[in-house]
Amino acid sequence: MTPFHAPLARPLTAILRHRPEDFLVEEIPATLPEGEGEHVWLSIRKRGMNTDTVAALLGRIAGVPRRAVGYAGRKDRHAVTTQWFSVHLPGREAPVWSEHLPPEVEVLEARRHRRKLQTGHLQGNRFVLVLRRCEGDRDAAQARLAMMRQRGVPNFFGAQRFGRDGGNIARAEALFQGTLQVRDQKLRGIYLSAARSEIFNRVLAARLEDGTWDQALPGDALQLDGRGSFFIYQEDDPTVPERLAAQALHVTGPLWGRGDPATMGAVAALEAGVAATVPVLARGLEAAGLTQERRALRIRPQALTWEWEEEQTLRLGFTLPAGAFATTLVEVFADTGADGGEG
Structure with a gap:
């Protein structure tokens, strides 16, 4: 099966959110x-x-x-x-x-x-999305959806995390450089979160580029599906590849902060190298007192279904865990010009 690549070649263009009823979300409470x-x-x-x-x-x-x-x-x-x-x-x-x-x-x-x-304090969210004016290769789109159901979806933070035109990153840099004063702790948290998300997305893009976003490397921090805990992989468990293929395990990426990443060897070097490409963000997060955390590089969508209602109208249904972005899933197979969408 052909792996995902970054940037992804998407077989469809479509319109999402033509009207509010085309984007249905139901919270699953904890x-x-x-x-x-x-x-x-x-x-x-x-x-x-x-x-x-x-x-x-x-x-x-x-x-x-x-x-x-x-x-x-x-x-x-x-x-x-x-x-x-x-x-x-x-x-x-x-x-x-x-x-x-x-x-x-x-x-x-x-x-x-x-x-x-x-x-x-929630388990996740159920989504029903309607994509309209779909144009492109329908067979290729359905093959991509089948691949997503089997392998999962790259767990990028959506555009909503970064604000209009990505402005939250510029504000985070200004905050860290002392040229922006932010007294509102909630707003400050938004900028810190955007900075962390930028570093994570860059690491995930690098792992997509080399084809290892869902493949364990020695020194990787692996997370059990649906759990926050992780363990370091040192090629000492022969069941890991099979568990990754079954989406019972996921490779993780860093949510940047103080201290060294949990990973080891070449993986730790890759993550540190990516963080070094945005030194203002990395050093700012460390100085802000945030500690290193981990996030899965992959989303496991539950109950992913799709149906063509008309020639150019596609209805999707799926469930995502808390913190995952519905538009991240859609953008794997369709270019919608999406502005994010946080679940």
Whole structure:
């Protein structure tokens, strides 16, 4: 089977997000509310609104500060998305939400829970995407989709992580060089995250280029599918190639910070060499106090399906783990000019 290459030759061009209903997202929660407690959890379906806007709106309706509202992850604005929010209302009755919400926001369920919903507390997201005006080689596109189902998808951070026209990288550099002062800790975190994502994407691009993004090299840090822990591969386990092929294991790349990468030998040298191509970002992340972490170089999409509804309309369905980008999957086989999309 022909391997992926970077940059990928994509067999289709298409339009994504022709309308919000073409990008459906359903959050898969890690916890469901138990029915009692100080926090009101709300399952909300929104159309054409981003997550932070809805969180601020819920805070105003409830008369609580923005920090009293929680959610597990940001969802796309140009989409129809379903996700959970929490609002801290100790000893208070919840307002009648529907009387204050715009028609783009609908409360599907409201139940109490003992804890606030924290960022990252989700299993993943289910997606249904419709690509319109598809042009190109349909057979090649379907072959690429079959390959993605068998081998997984390069786990690039999507364009949304980098801001409009990639501006978050320039702001991160200015922050690290002292020419930009950022007092808002949330905004500062966005710039730090963009810097980390840039280094990770460069490492992944290098591993795609040499064909080792899903092949273990001596010194690689390998991660069990669905787990955060990893181990160093030293060609001491003959089952590793088979487990990688079955997507039970994944090669990882660095989320840059203080200290040496967990990898060893030539792999560690490659990662350090890539980081050296963006020294302002690498040194800035180290000085900011972030420590080295790992992220899988590959996404394992679950239940990946596709169907041609019309000659030029393709419907995709799949589930991704938390932190993966739906548009990263799409861009493997179709050029959509996508602006990102964080799951």
